[in-house]
Amino acid sequence: MRITRLFFGITLFISFLTVAQDKAFTLEEIWGGAFSTERLQSLHSMNNGKEYSVLERDNTNGDTSIEVYDYATGEKANTLIKSSNIEDLKHIQGYEFSKDEKRVLLASELEQIYRRSSRGIYHIFDVPSNSSFKISDKKIQSPALSPDGSKLAYVMDNNIFVLNFVTGEEIQLTDDGKKNEIINGITDWVYEEEFAFVRAFDWSADSNKVAFIRFDEKEVPEFSMDVYGAELYQKQDVFKYPKAGEKNAKVSLYIADLGSMSLDKINLGDYKDFYIPRIKWSANPDILSVQVLNRHQNNLDLIFVDAKTKTPKIVLNEKDEAYIDITDNLTFLEDNSFIWTSEKDGYNHIYHYKETGELINQITTGPWEVTDYYGYDSKNKTIFYQSVENKNINRDIYSIGLDGKNKKRLSTKDGTNDADFSADFSQYINYFSSASTPFEFTLNNAANGEVIREIKNNQELKDKLVQYDLRPKEFSTIDVNGETLNMWTIKPKDFDPAKKYPLFMYQYSGPGSQQVKNSWNRSNDYWYMMLAQQGYIVVCIDGRGTGFKGAKFKKVTQNDLGNLEVQDQIAAAKQLGALDYIDASRIGIWGWSYGGFMSSNCLFKAPDTFKMAIAVAPVTSWRFYDTIYTERYLMTPQENAKGYDDNSPINFVDGLKGKFLLVHGSADDNVHVQNTMRLIEALVQKNKQFDWAIYPDKNHGIYGGNTRLHLYNKMTNFIKANL
Numbered sequence: 001m002r003i004t005r006l007f008f009g010i011t012l013f014i015s016f017l018t019v020a021q022d023k024a025f026t027l028e029e030i031w032g033g034a035f036s037t038e039r040l041q042s043l044h045s046m047n048n049g050k051e052y053s054v055l056e057r058d059n060t061n062g063d064t065s066i067e068v069y070d071y072a073t074g075e076k077a078n079t080l081i082k083s084s085n086i087e088d089l090k091h092i093q094g095y096e097f098s099k100d101e102k103r104v105l106l107a108s109e110l111e112q113i114y115r116r117s118s119r120g121i122y123h124i125f126d127v128p129s130n131s132s133f134k135i136s137d138k139k140i141q142s143p144a145l146s147p148d149g150s151k152l153a154y155v156m157d158n159n160i161f162v163l164n165f166v167t168g169e170e171i172q173l174t175d176d177g178k179k180n181e182i183i184n185g186i187t188d189w190v191y192e193e194e195f196a197f198v199r200a201f202d203w204s205a206d207s208n209k210v211a212f213i214r215f216d217e218k219e220v221p222e223f224s225m226d227v228y229g230a231e232l233y234q235k236q237d238v239f240k241y242p243k244a245g246e247k248n249a250k251v252s253l254y255i256a257d258l259g260s261m262s263l264d265k266i267n268l269g270d271y272k273d274f275y276i277p278r279i280k281w282s283a284n285p286d287i288l289s290v291q292v293l294n295r296h297q298n299n300l301d302l303i304f305v306d307a308k309t310k311t312p313k314i315v316l317n318e319k320d321e322a323y324i325d326i327t328d329n330l331t332f333l334e335d336n337s338f339i340w341t342s343e344k345d346g347y348n349h350i351y352h353y354k355e356t357g358e359l360i361n362q363i364t365t366g367p368w369e370v371t372d373y374y375g376y377d378s379k380n381k382t383i384f385y386q387s388v389e390n391k392n393i394n395r396d397i398y399s400i401g402l403d404g405k406n407k408k409r410l411s412t413k414d415g416t417n418d419a420d421f422s423a424d425f426s427q428y429i430n431y432f433s434s435a436s437t438p439f440e441f442t443l444n445n446a447a448n449g450e451v452i453r454e455i456k457n458n459q460e461l462k463d464k465l466v467q468y469d470l471r472p473k474e475f476s477t478i479d480v481n482g483e484t485l486n487m488w489t490i491k492p493k494d495f496d497p498a499k500k501y502p503l504f505m506y507q508y509s510g511p512g513s514q515q516v517k518n519s520w521n522r523s524n525d526y527w528y529m530m531l532a533q534q535g536y537i538v539v540c541i542d543g544r545g546t547g548f549k550g551a552k553f554k555k556v557t558q559n560d561l562g563n564l565e566v567q568d569q570i571a572a573a574k575q576l577g578a579l580d581y582i583d584a585s586r587i588g589i590w591g592w593s594y595g596g597f598m599s600s601n602c603l604f605k606a607p608d609t610f611k612m613a614i615a616v617a618p619v620t621s622w623r624f625y626d627t628i629y630t631e632r633y634l635m636t637p638q639e640n641a642k643g644y645d646d647n648s649p650i651n652f653v654d655g656l657k658g659k660f661l662l663v664h665g666s667a668d669d670n671v672h673v674q675n676t677m678r679l680i681e682a683l684v685q686k687n688k689q690f691d692w693a694i695y696p697d698k699n700h701g702i703y704g705g706n707t708r709l710h711l712y713n714k715m716t717n718f719i720k721a722n723l
Contacts, residue, residue, distance in 0.1 A: 023468045025530040031709040049424030064092040098149030117198045142199035146207035160185040183215040194628035195277045206285035210256045217249035244630040245637040283332040297323045297632045315357030322555040323632045329373040343551045363404045377425035392548045393518045410449030416519040433520035435473045471529040480571045486516040490538040501537045502586035509565040510594035512547035543568030562647030570606040588723040590614035600649035607657035612722040614661045620675040621648040653682045659722040660690040665698030
């Protein structure tokens, strides 16, 4: 009797485990944050190299504080600042130390403008005196402390101001700033979005000079967007947006000398219709580096400007048949020689140049890409970087001598490794994840990569996921159109190769992108697992034009976006459809943004291959998109009309036979809803039936409240009804 009971109990236990491990994912859980990973908050490595600071929030009273911790032990060293101790400060939302760490810039009441820009209320906290003051009652943009911590530069109402803490004086450097006309010291919409920076000014090393870029956008065409809100009348957001082939803002460079109280416009040379994607003072306080890029973005001059004589000198020139990527990797050494990254040998690598621009040596080399540059340890003459040397779906951390010798792989686990180094480069925090392991954070020795201690490991999430039918990603390759492409596959549990399964394809496919990578799940991955639980096979393939396989593979789509990439997805679908276990009559595809452009084209151009497609926030004609991104890959419409029109989904709606879902946010400042409206009109005039949804006042991300949940319910129902 006991044995029977025990056996019955064991049977129940096994049965419970089986049920628990078969738990299905739900959209409410996925978009409710049930599977969020525990992350490390953004940290600042203190100058001593032994401690770091983080911003923390007390959930009981909402108070925020800057806490200092010991790297080696993880123990709290001290509380530097508490928001409740500072008058007029609601909550700290961000902070920045002066170089000597005696002053801290505190951000609060931040108001988002576009993707990277914001304005807010800022305070200065003086560490030695334990005192603080508010900079302005008005919200300001992009404040930056001078290297010596004695001054602050910031932008308000498109003008640059400098506040001197020693004298108490506020100096207004410019007075011509005006919305939709003149911008000083911060970027316009297209620079912010495509060159990925907002603060367009920089302090010299001696804290006496400010260099800045001025944008004259008076001739740039305006874009207007209705914001419906909850009032009786909608409002209109109007800003300058240069679409492909239209006029850009005219940019110019200025240097303000605070000692002589002079402001000088710098004549960079005989450039016409050009970009200034980066400015940066060198280690020499009189030498400013300026990057000047032609409109086609295939010719880059690195210019050194002598601040005393105001004379420019080209020290380095980069040319490319296609385009040149802009980075933040330029690093000046003490002797004003500099580190630079380039694709000039066909792969992205690190180079060391003299101050004159003469090449000293190529530091990294090989048929693989450097994917991140972490910095230079001057004491040990060592560079730290991340690369895809260990298969391009992985990321590893490496060190190498400035002379290109003594290279070491510091990370040991296959997957995605990223690093945050201490100020003295003696140690680093390793951020690791893989497709099977959620984020793990360890403190590591920078000399050899050895783990000093574990910080976090997301064990709670691992334990929770044991209950679920977690569908693993199977990484593989597929040979398509003469290329070997990376692919992942998610299959249903109890997959039976004798059965037939519908196939659902996801892709993005934009230039230099990567979706097939060995890293932990994002929310979409749980959705794909949910679909697999419901009997679908889900795949993702990175076709030609995607990144991290060398410049030739990435740039093969130049001047012809949406042709080879679409061919690859169609050919892959046909090849997969020929497999015994795939139902070739039930193949669907989806994507967002560039991926929506792709999925639309696939459905319209291969109606006998794809049964259905979903396009979210798609570009439907590159004529509607911005100058910097579009012309980088297609030149202007005036120069390459064929490249724009031969692959525009609007021109191929005749081919629609399957089921099509089209989705957009009405307040998308990036890919304007105009794209979807024009595609809708083309479909209507061809009497093509389709489904569509517009999300009011939602931007390119289409989120907020229950918006994502609603969208993914809609997409899931569409897939189940039509695939």
